[in-house]
Amino acid sequence: MKKKIGFIFEEDYLGSYPSFVESIRILSEQGFVVDILGTSRESKFPAPPKFNENVNIDLLLVNYPICRDYPTSEDDSINNIFINSVDNQNNKSSFFKSLIPIEIKNIGRSLISDIKENLTTFKSQKEYFFNKIKYFFFVFKKVKRNKYDILIGVDFGGGAAAYLSYLFNPTKKFLYWGLEIMEPHQERWAYRLVKHLEIKACQTADAIISTDTARIKDVCKANRTNSESKKVLLLPHSPKGFCKRKRSSYFQDLFSLDDTNTTILHSGWIHEVMCSKDLAQESRRWPQNWRLIFHERMKRTPDESYIQEVINAGDKKTLLSLNPVEYDLIDEVVLSADIGVVIYDSYEKYGTSWISLAKGSGKIAHYLRCGKPVVCRNLPGFKEIIEKYQCGVMFDNINEIETAITKILGNYDFYHKNAYDCYKHEYEFGKYFKKVTSFLKA
Structure with a gap:
């Protein structure tokens, strides 16, 4: 059965x-x-x-x-500033409150803040x-x-x-x-x-x-x-099997690009978590024939405030593909780019979900499956994989991306081949699932 x-x-x-x-x-x-x-x-x-x-x-x-917005450390800072200002006023108004241990005060502040937050959001x-x-x-x-x-x-x-x-x-x-x-x-x-x-x-x-x-x-x-x-x-958060095609013209057709354009793709969420506005701003400094392309995973519109900010930041050097494709057409999108970008803001700012992403980033798996070299921010886990297979170039600061891309373009076939190898050994989903199957059938 x-x-x-x-x-x-x-x-x-x-x-x-x-x-x-x-x-x-x-x-x-x-x-x-x-x-x-x-x-x-x-x-x-x-x-x-x-x-x-x-x-x-x-x-x-x-x-x-x-809700897909993430609280940031700035939000905590604002709350702390408010609490401290109230505390300072209280200290000025009451000598006796200064006798209360700081640990007790912190517990009280936290409790009051907790109650206020829950009463405000009760409905x-x-x-x-x-x-x-x-x-x-x-x-x-x-x-x-x-x-x-x-x-x-x-x-x-x-x-x-x-x-x-x-x-x-x-x-x-x-x-x-x-x-x-x-x-x-x-x-x-x-x-x-x-x-x-x-x-x-x-x-x-x-x-x-x-x-x-x-x-x-x-x-x-x-x-x-x-x-x-x-x-x-x-x-790993990755597709199964291997990409049989070498190239597509998805972005070339969508944006009327030609072979003289170098296309740098950021696939996924357009959001501050991915430093999208900063990345768009940086693209303005790149060579004239380079184009940064954002391709969204979900439907977005140009009238959204953050999308407008990204458009303005990148001017004509940044192109936005705001209509997601069906799952089985993702290869078509990635195959039309030359290089993939992997960038996340600091996990200290956005929380635990953004720490260990080396095998949890769907974009890097799709880039490598399609043989696309990557420029990747130096975050935990990524460096070990990228340097082991030589399938891309790491960067620390966003203004180093141009140099990283130039290095890849200078030896593109080398990085292109290594991207396939990295996917085969580190990301191909099918071989990992065998242990799951064995466990479920046991």
């Missing part, structure tokens, strides 16, 4: 996440029946590709948006929590009815929903897949409760999936789990 898998994934970006798409495809090819239990909402991401008949997508219609939290309960109940009913052999809970919402269902309807195997990382402490009470359930999912799981050892440690730390005591399965 075929084993049944419940793949619990609440988010709306399944159609642009290679490791999820490829996992579902491989599992279905190997005879598993896979039910994807998710949500349907107004989304700017491309729809998932067509799967085999033994893959069922079952979605709960919801009306709450997903939105109530709606958020109501929709979460609906999703949890939706998943619970499906799991109870379908009697899955295996449950896979993905990230924050999916992990929490899967844990609740597993608690009352145990399956033969329960896996937690941690790709995105939600910080362990959440200020808002509704998020705090869901985070608690995600932590329990990670702690309870028979196995934890993530991209590499470094990210496993970060995922487990964020979920208060001892990684050394868990069964670990490593899957």
Whole structure:
């Protein structure tokens, strides 16, 4: 009898996440029946590709948006300035308050700030929590009815929903897949409760999936789990198989470019996390025939304020491709570029989810699969891979990118060949999934 898998994934970006798409495809090819239990909402991401008949997508219609902005260290600084100013005023007004130990004051400040934040956001939290309960109940009913052999809970919402269902309807195997990382402490009470359930999912799981050892440690730390005591399965966030074509004319047709133009591609989110505006600004200094191209993973429009800032920063040297393509057409996009850019802002600024990205960055895997050399910011994990295979050039500061590109162009065939080798040995998804298959079939 075929084993049944419940793949619990609440988010709306399944159609642009290679490791999820490829996992579902491989599992279905190997005879598993896979039910994807998710949500349907107004989304700017491309729809998932067509799967085999033994893959069922079952979605709960919801009306709450997903916030994809990240709190920064600047936000914390503003809060600290406000708290300190209040504290200074209090010190001036009361001698007795100066006798209170600073540790007690900090606890009091934190508690007051916590209460204010939750009272201010009570209405939105109530709606958020109501929709979460609906999703949890939706998943619970499906799991109870379908009697899955295996449950896979993905990230924050999916992990929490899967844990609740597993608690009352145990399956033969329960896996937690941690790709995105939600910080362990959440200020808002509704998020705090869901985070608690995600932590329990990670702690309870028979196995934890993530991209590499470094990210496993970060995922487990964020979920208060001892990684050394868990069964670990490593899957890079990358496509399966190899690219058979050498070149496409996607951007050349879209932007009326010719062979004299050198195209430098940044694929993925256009956002401050990716230093997009700074990158566009820097492109103005590059040689006249170079073009920086941003290709988005989700639908964006030129009238968005940040998109306008990027356009203005790059002037005519930066081009924006704001319509995402279907998953199976990503190669067409990448093949039309000459070089790929990998850049992230500091993780100290944006949080744990942006630390261990060497095997968690879908863009670098797609670049290398298509034989594109990369210019890559010197971040943890990337340097070891890039320097080992000589498939690109690292940079520390954004004004070093021009020199890095020039170095690659001076020996392009060398870096081009090495990009294929790096993908084959470090990122090709199929060979990594064999251990997952063995675990699920055991």
